[in-house]
Amino acid sequence: MTExxxxxxxxxxxxxxxxxxxxxxxxxxxxxxxxxxSFARALIESKIDLQSLALVSGIGCTGRVAGxxxxxxxxxxHGRAIPFATGLKLANPKLNVVVYSGDGDLSxxxxxxxxxxxxxxxxxxxxxxxxLIYAMTGGQTAPTxxxxxxxxxxxxxxxxxxxxxxxxxxAAGAVYVARWTTFHVRQLSRSISEAFQKKGxxxxxxxxxxxxxxxxxxxxxxxxxxxKFYKEKSKVRNGAPTSEVGLTMTGEIVVGKFVDRDRxxxxxxxRAQYADTLGAKFVEQQEMVCG
Amino acid sequence: MAKGRVSIVVERCKACGxxxxxxxxxxxxxxxxxxxxxxxxxxxxxxxxCSGCDLCGMYCPDFAICATKVTPTGGGDK
Amino acid sequence: xxxxxxxxxxxxxxxxxxxxxxxxxxxxxxxxFMDGDHACCEGALAAGSRFAAGYxxxxxxxxxERFASRAPTVGGTxxxxxxELAASITLQGAVWGGAKAFTVTxxxxxxxxxxxxxxxxxxxxxxxxxxxxxxxxxxGLPTLPAQADMMQARWGSHGDxxxxxxxxxxxxxxxxxxxxAFNLAEEFRVPVMFMMDEVVGHMxxxxxxxxxxxIEVVPRRHTHKPVADYLPYGTNGDxxxxxxxxxxxxxxxxxxLTHDERGYPNMTPQVQNKLVRRLQDKILNxxxxxxxxxxxxxxxxxxVVVSYGITSRVAQRAIEVARQQGLRVxxxxxxxxxxxPEKKIRELATHVKxxxxxxxxxxxxxxxxxxxxxxxxxxxxxxxxxxGVHNPVDILKVIVEAAR
Numbered sequence: 044m045t046e047x048x049x050x051x052x053x054x055x056x057x058x059x060x061x062x063x064x065x066x067x068x069x070x071x072x073x074x075x076x077x078x079x080x081s082f083a084r085a086l087i088e089s090k091i092d093l094q095s096l097a098l099v100s101g102i103g104c105t106g107r108v109a110g111x112x113x114x115x116x117x118x119x120x121h122g123r124a125i126p127f128a129t130g131l132k133l134a135n136p137k138l139n140v141v142v143y144s145g146d147g148d149l150s151x152x153x154x155x156x157x158x159x160x161x162x163x164x165x166x167x168x169x170x171x172x173x174x175l176i177y178a179m180t181g182g183q184t185a186p187t188x189x190x191x192x193x194x195x196x197x198x199x200x201x202x203x204x205x206x207x208x209x210x211x212x213x214a215a216g217a218v219y220v221a222r223w224t225t226f227h228v229r230q231l232s233r234s235i236s237e238a239f240q241k242k243g244x245x246x247x248x249x250x251x252x253x254x255x256x257x258x259x260x261x262x263x264x265x266x267x268x269x270x271k272f273y274k275e276k277s278k279v280r281n282g283a284p285t286s287e288v289g290l291t292m293t294g295e296i297v298v299g300k301f302v303d304r305d306r307x308x309x310x311x312x313x314r315a316q317y318a319d320t321l322g323a324k325f326v327e328q329q330e331m332v333c334g
Numbered sequence: 335m336a337k338g339r340v341s342i343v344v345e346r347c348k349a350c351g352x353x354x355x356x357x358x359x360x361x362x363x364x365x366x367x368x369x370x371x372x373x374x375x376x377x378x379x380x381x382x383x384c385s386g387c388d389l390c391g392m393y394c395p396d397f398a399i400c401a402t403k404v405t406p407t408g409g410g411d412k
Numbered sequence: 413x414x415x416x417x418x419x420x421x422x423x424x425x426x427x428x429x430x431x432x433x434x435x436x437x438x439x440x441x442x443x444x445f446m447d448g449d450h451a452c453c454e455g456a457l458a459a460g461s462r463f464a465a466g467y468x469x470x471x472x473x474x475x476x477e478r479f480a481s482r483a484p485t486v487g488g489t490x491x492x493x494x495x496e497l498a499a500s501i502t503l504q505g506a507v508w509g510g511a512k513a514f515t516v517t518x519x520x521x522x523x524x525x526x527x528x529x530x531x532x533x534x535x536x537x538x539x540x541x542x543x544x545x546x547x548x549x550x551x552g553l554p555t556l557p558a559q560a561d562m563m564q565a566r567w568g569s570h571g572d573x574x575x576x577x578x579x580x581x582x583x584x585x586x587x588x589x590x591x592x593a594f595n596l597a598e599e600f601r602v603p604v605m606f607m608m609d610e611v612v613g614h615m616x617x618x619x620x621x622x623x624x625x626x627i628e629v630v631p632r633r634h635t636h637k638p639v640a641d642y643l644p645y646g647t648n649g650d651x652x653x654x655x656x657x658x659x660x661x662x663x664x665x666x667x668x669l670t671h672d673e674r675g676y677p678n679m680t681p682q683v684q685n686k687l688v689r690r691l692q693d694k695i696l697n698x699x700x701x702x703x704x705x706x707x708x709x710x711x712x713x714x715x716v717v718v719s720y721g722i723t724s725r726v727a728q729r730a731i732e733v734a735r736q737q738g739l740r741v742x743x744x745x746x747x748x749x750x751x752x753p754e755k756k757i758r759e760l761a762t763h764v765k766x767x768x769x770x771x772x773x774x775x776x777x778x779x780x781x782x783x784x785x786x787x788x789x790x791x792x793x794x795x796x797x798x799x800g801v802h803n804p805v806d807i808l809k810v811i812v813e814a815a816r
Contacts, residue, residue, distance in 0.1 A: 052341040054391055054400035061665070064676060066396055071348035071373070076395030084392070097658040099505070110665055110677055115658040117508065118667035118677075119501060120531050126465075126498035130505025130513070131658055133489050134463055138509065138659050159494040228392040266395075267351040317484045326437075326487040328462070 056083040059093075061113050068107060072258075072266020074225035074251030075105050078172055079112070081228050082143070085235035096139045099128040101148035103179045104253075105172040108143045122152030125160045128167050136310055136328075139239065140166070146173040146248075147185040150206050154186070161215035164243045166308045170235065171208065171246065174253035175290075182256030189292040193260045210285040212246040213302050219245035220285065220302035224273035225252065227298060234300060243308040250296060261292070338386020338401045340378050346398035347375035353390035353399050359383040362390065432631050434458050434591075436624035438486050443620050448586040448613040449474035452542060452606070453482065454621060455590025456514055460629050461540075462488035463511035465502035467495055467521060470554040471610040472544035475516040500525035504537045508666065510657045512594055512632070514540035518610075519548045519561055522568070530569030531668050532603035533691065536645070536653060538632070540593045542606040544613040545721075545772075547798040557610035558798030559721055560773035565605040566750045572688050574695035576702055577605040577750035579720040583617045589747070595630040596702065600694060601652050607749065609772065611722040611801060632657075639663075644675040645687075651694040695751055704747035705756065709735075713742030714765045715814045718757070718781055720746040722801055723770050730770075730807035739815045749777060757784035766814035770794035770807045790814060 056079065069075050086093065093114060100109035102121035109116040119127045124142045132140045142149075149157050149171050160167060176194060177183040183196040186206045193200055209220045219241050223231040231249055238245035252258055252269030263269065273296060280288075281299040288297040307315070317325040340361065347369060353376055354362045361384045365377040376399065378384070384401060391400030438457035446454075453475045456464070462483070466476035480490040489506075493499040496517055503513040517525060522543045532539055545561045547553025565577045576596050580589045590606060597604040635642050635654035644664040645653045656662040669677035670684045695702070706724075708731075710716060715734075719727040724745045734741045742764070746753070757767070757780075766789055769778035778793040785791055794810045796802050 052339065052400060052402045054341070054343075054397060055388075056391070056397050056400075060397060061676075065343075066346045066348070066371075066398075069395060072350040072352075073395055076397060077352070077393055080392045080394065080397070093663075094661045095659050110667060113663050115660075115663055116665045117505075117658075118665070118669065120527055120668060123497065123501040123528070126493060126502040127505035129491070129493075129498075130463070130465060130502035130507075131509040132505075133491060133502075134506035134509030134511040134513070135657070135659055155494055156498055159498075225393075225395075228389070232392075265350075267355055270352060270355070270393075313489075321484060324485050326485055328489055329487045 055087060056080050059083045059086065059112055059114070061111055064111055067111055069104060070255045072252055072254035072269070073104065074174070074266065075108065075172055077225040077228060078170065078231065078249050078251060079108060081232040082170065082235055084232045085239065088232065089236045089239045091139060091239060095137055096141065097131055098141045098143055099124045099131065100142070101144040101153060103145040103148045103177065104174070105143065105145035106148060122148055123156065124148065125153060125156040125167065125169070129160060129165050132166060133310070140168070142167050142169040144171065146171055146175065146187040146208070147177045150208060150211070151186050157212065158215040161212050161217040161244045161246070163309045164216055164218060164306060166242050166310065167244055168235070168238045169244070169246045171248045172251050173208065173248050174251045174257060176253050176257040178253045178256050182260060187290070189290055192257070192292055205290065207285065207289040208248050209246070209288050209301050213285045216244065217246045217302060218243035218304050218306055221300040222248040222250070222288065223298050224250040224277055224296060226270050226273040226277065230298070237300070237303070242311070243306065336382050336384045337403060338384035339404050340384055340390065340399065340401045342375060342377070343398045344369045344375045346396045347373055348396050349373040349375065350395060352393040352395065356389055356393050358387065358389060359385060430631070431628040434624040434627035434629050435460055438462070439624040439627060440621050441623050443618065445616060446583060446619050447474070447616045448580065448583040448608060449544065450478050451583040451586040451619045452590050452608065453478040455587040456540070456594065457482060457486060457488070458587070458621065458624070458627055459512060459591040459594035461512040461514055461594060462486065463503065463506040463513040464490050464515060465493050465499040465506070465513070466490070466516050467493055467499045469518045469521045471546055471613050472516045472518050472542065475542060475544070496521035496524040497528070500528035500541070501531070503539055504528065504532055507537050507539050508658050512598070514542060516542040516544070518544050518546045519552060520550065522561055522564065526568040529575070529603050530571060530573060533569070533573035533575060534668050535666050536601035537603065538597040538601050540590070540597055540604050540606055542608060544608040544610060546610050553799050555610065556799040557722060557801065558772045559609055559723065560776065560798055562607065562749060562771070562773065562776040565607055572692065574692050575603055575605055575750055576600065576695065576748060577607050579607045579746060579749050580612055581721050581724045581745070582612065583615060583619050586612060587619050587621060591627060591629065592704070595628070598630040598632055599652070600698065601633065601655065602695060605750070607721065609721050643673045645671060646673040647690070651690055651697065699751045699753070699755070702748055702751060703753045703756070705753055706743070706745035706747060708743040710742040710744065710760060712740055714740045715811055716742040716744050716760055716764050716767050717807070717811065718744045718746065718767055718769045718777070719771070720749055720777065723772055726802045726804055727770050727807050729804040730811060733804070733808050734811045737812070739811065741811055746777065752780045752784070754784040757781055758786070761785040761788040764789055766790040766792060768792045768794060768807070768810050768814050770796070770802055772796045772798050772801065
């Protein structure tokens with residue numbers, strides 16, 4: 044007979060957590076923690092060296108992931124996780140750098156940095172948890188909030204078109220683009236593992252419930268209702284053209300791996316260019332550790 | 335003989351219901367007990383049906399539950 | 413990493429950092445004829461900086477253009493980011509990846525960087541921000557000088573924090589003091605503002621770059637504690653925590669939220685009080701060690717001229733003429749403008765008649781002088797809206813009036 048309270052079983056995610064900071068501040072039914080499970084399993088599966096893994100986040104509910112994972116983690120400013128991560132990666136190319144942040148942080152205030160990093164094909168693995176709203180600050184409209192949704196800054200309903208993030212980052216140059224929901228725990232984990240195998244800018248969007256704000260304000264139930272909604276409305280279409288995967292409030296959610304291509308990453312191109320033009324005068328960047 | 339065993343960290347649970355819903359063999363239900371924050375954590379109602387698939391653990395946003403396959407000696411796999 | 417540990421062991425007991433010799437690969441030893449911008453870049457390289465993130469803005473661009481050219485020949489990296497916001501945080505990522513890093517800008521870009529200057533102060537990220545000041549506000553005078561960002565350098569970001577600011581007045585100082593800026597940044601784990609101005613940046617003069625073994629640099633305060641004992645924001649008496657880099661195995665957390673010694677967010681008034689006061693004390697308790705001023709004939713002076721940057725060279729002319737006319741004029745040049753050398757001014761105020769403060773602005777550092785003087789003497793501003801340098805005659809007039 045099984046018993047609750049057994050603690051001799053080690054949850055695979057536990058070694059990745061700052062257990063001294065549990066329970067988390069995330070709301071009941073929030074999906075961010077679920078994405079962390081998939082992330083942890085991807086790390087285990089890919090046998091990533093945790094010592095050379097750095098995680099960078101921005102501001103928002105998803106930004107708090109940095110504080111809960113037992114890694115070299117950086118909780119930076121709103122929208123600027125990607126440039127911080129770029130500096131980290133350039134100074135120490137041996138690092139595996141993950142950017143873990145929310146839809147508002149990455150596509151609104153951080154939008155410029157998102158497209159430039161994709162254009163440059165900086166070797167970053169970006170996990171964008173998209174809860175369709177600015178949750179931490181109380182439920183304001185985000186560039187990803189679907190048409191007609193109610194938010195605190197669009198109390199009469201959103202009337203702006205929302206971003207189709209996979210389309211945006213593909214156009215900007217990302218080499219790996221996928222979208223899953225928090226219902227797709229295993230597929231998400233697999234995508235993250237695949238991203239770790241690639242050099243270049245990888246972007247994985249995860250649709251996640253915000254029960255306290257998005258769900259509640261739009262009378263869509265709680266986190267569990269959202270998960271059931273994702274299960275019902277999701278359609279796996281690997282390789283679908285990203286122009287066709289835009290989201291609406293109640294429509295189909297196209298998920299899958301949309302883009303998986305190869306092109307040289309920023310540092311490879313940089314070294315090649317310098318070697319080509321400077322020849323013997325080019326001095327490869329050594330380990331930056333100063334002092 | 336159950337193929338799997340569940341472990342629950344009661345104090346972390348926020349009673350979101352994901353584990354109850356997504357367990358493929360309906361091993362769990364929310365209990366009437368509550369933790370110090372007032373949430374009703376799940377409890378095992380059909381232990382014999384647990385396969386140790388750990389979908390509960392994968393879904394739990396609060397890292398409050400996991401399951402493991404039981405080895406023939408009866409201990410849990412780490 | 414091993415080299416780090418050896419050097420860290422060499423730290424003196426009073427927690428002053430052990431100095432190293434500069435890496436000769438970055439030192440362009442020789443006698444040069446170069447402008448301040450170029451000299452600043454060479455100073456950064458001599459200090460051991462191998463990373464810069466920048467965005468073009470007149471009159472600072474030459475600094476990063478030179479760095480872009482020099483970096484790949486000395487094992488460094490330059491990246492031009494998409495805006496100053498990105499540049500000002502990219503350099504901090506590089507610092508946590510192990511590099512000595514800096515960025516370069518002027519007024520409008522400086523304004524954009526303010527949030528991240530605060531982030532550097534809060535997370536105690538050692539780095540250098542170069543502001544080659546130009547006429548403002550807003551787009552202002554892109555190619556003409558001013559010194560109107562001085563208060564902004566101190567107060568530009570939100571919240572309570574301290575920074576260090578240096579003001580070179582020649583291309584030679586652009587070289588020497590850039591090294592000083594990096595050294596102060598590393599010693600105190602603080603962002604340092606390098607406040608040049610367009611004239612100093614674009615004037616060409618003799619710059620002597622000594623051999624590397626004559627240049628002292630402060631290494632990164634890297635911890636050598638075992639992982640289990642290391643507290644990212646714990647201090648041992650000197651108020652400056654030891655640092656670790658991503659990839660060293662410490663698995664530490666850095667956040668801009670109010671945090672405790674573990675680096676974990678801890679948003680309570682008690683932790684806020686402890687943290688923010690330590691950030692302040694870290695600098696203010698060491699003000700004597702940080703302060704650099706140039707003094708001349710202060711003993712027995714009736715009037716003291718307080719100036720910095722290019723204005724100090726113009727003021728020199730006015731001072732000389734005033735002395736020729738028989739006035740007893742002392743000179744106090746601020747090489748470090750922040751933290752402000754209050755004690756020095758306060759002490760002078762007890763025996764001088766007046767202070768004269770010429771600046772290329774409508775009155776910024778003069779307010780600090782006035783504050784420190786606290787009414788014990790008179791304070792005269794010689795303001796200038798920017799776009800050129802003072803006519804020495806205008807400064808002389810005020811010196812004469814002040815001496816009356």
